[in-house]
Amino acid sequence: MISFALLSVKNSPLNDFLLKELSYLKVNPEHIIFDKKNWSEKDVERFYFRIGKKITDLEFFNNDNNHKLFEVDNHNNKETINYIRENNIDFLVNAGTPRILNENIINSTRFGILNCHPGILPDFRGCCCVEWSIFLDKPVGNTVHWMDKSIDTGPIIKTQKTKCFKSDKYQDIRKRVYFDGFNLLAKVIKKLKDLPTNKNLGDLKGKQINGGKYYRPMDDILLEEVKKKLILGRYAYQ
Numbered sequence: 001m002i003s004f005a006l007l008s009v010k011n012s013p014l015n016d017f018l019l020k021e022l023s024y025l026k027v028n029p030e031h032i033i034f035d036k037k038n039w040s041e042k043d044v045e046r047f048y049f050r051i052g053k054k055i056t057d058l059e060f061f062n063n064d065n066n067h068k069l070f071e072v073d074n075h076n077n078k079e080t081i082n083y084i085r086e087n088n089i090d091f092l093v094n095a096g097t098p099r100i101l102n103e104n105i106i107n108s109t110r111f112g113i114l115n116c117h118p119g120i121l122p123d124f125r126g127c128c129c130v131e132w133s134i135f136l137d138k139p140v141g142n143t144v145h146w147m148d149k150s151i152d153t154g155p156i157i158k159t160q161k162t163k164c165f166k167s168d169k170y171q172d173i174r175k176r177v178y179f180d181g182f183n184l185l186a187k188v189i190k191k192l193k194d195l196p197t198n199k200n201l202g203d204l205k206g207k208q209i210n211g212g213k214y215y216r217p218m219d220d221i222l223l224e225e226v227k228k229k230l231i232l233g234r235y236a237y238q
Contacts, residue, residue, distance in 0.1 A: 002193050004091045005031035005084070007075050007113070011038045012096030013047055017179070021186035027193050031087060033080060034071045037098045051178055052171035075099045081108045091192060093185070094147065103149050111192070111201060112154075113147040116185040118177050120159055121145060122212030125152035130177050131218045134226050137236040140164065140173060142181040144188045146206050151214065155206030160184050164237045170227045 006029045008015050015032075022028055068087075072080045075097050081104060084092070091111035094101075106113055119129025121143040133140045141161040148154035162177045192204055218226070229235055 002090045002195055002197060003030045003088060004093060004189065004192070005029055005033050005087075005089050006093050006095040007033050007035070007097040007101075008095040009035050009038045009098055011044065013044065014096040014182075017182050018093075018095055018185065021182045022189065025186055025190045027186065027190045029067055029093070031068045031070060031083075031089060032095075033075065033083065033092075034069065035075045035098055036071060036073050039096065039098065050171065051175040076102045076105050080105060084108045093189065100151075101147060106147055106149065111146075114157075114185065114188065114192075115145055115147045115152075115154070116181045117143045117145065117152050118181055119143065119152075120161070121152055121156055122209045124215060125212050126214040127216055128218040128223075129215060130174055131223060131226050132215045134173070134229065134235050135218070135222060139237055140177055142177065142184050144185055152212075153210075155208050157188055157204055157206040158184060164235065166233050166238045168230060168235075168238060170230055173230070 006015070006018070019028070070083050072083070074080070076099055085108065089109055091109050092105075092113040094113060094115040101113060117125075117129070118141075119125070119133065120139055120141050123138065124133055130140050132138075139161045141159060143152075143156055143159045145152070145156045146154040160180060162173070162180045164173055164176075168176075188204070192201075195201070195204070230238065
């Protein structure tokens with residue numbers, strides 16, 4: 001049986017959203033490996049602002065399905081790798097790790113580390129890709145890919161554009177991209193879980209596509225322009 005683990009932190013709001021999508025597909029991680037370095041208050045606030053929720057309304061990790069939990073000082077350390085090997089974990093899923101993962105952890109499993117990037121790769125790498133896509137009149141969406149030592153450059157398994165509507169405001173699109181991403185990632189995980197133990201990845205190996213641009217965080221002035229553009233219905237994909 002193919003097994004996988006989430007790499008996360010206990011205060012990441014991504015945990016419950018992803019676990020719910022996985023439970024709909026009757027797929028659950030055998031393990032969750034927590035890094036002791038939690039998300040900063042600023043990171044949590046940014047997430048709930050983007051989806052239009054108050055922080056008090058967010059659900060945080062609740063181990064309803066009795067996943068095997070393991071906590072480490074750093075996802076990149078030897079303790080993490082030893083745990084992965086001792087438990088024969090076939091692949092990992094980035095569910096909010098606070099670390100830039102090094103090659104040792106990336107290469108510690110049979111398949112690698114899955115990531116869902118909220119942007120269409122390879123065109124939009126880095127930060128605020130939803131915002132930059134709207135600003136530049138490009139499609140918003142998600143890409144599931146295998147991680148490598150660079151940022152958002154690993155083999156691409158699946159990209160999916162997110163639908164936008166004339167009535168959409170900033171938080172409507174941001175929230176839809178997030179939830180489309182959880183759904184897309186869960187579907188790819190299920191396909192991996194359904195592989196026979198002795199079978200190669202096939203199409204799930206992904207395709208290396210070079211190019212694109214790395215985007216830095218968008219400043220507040222440009223973000224206000226993005227919001228105004230959506231309010232006026234001037235985004236090309238509304």
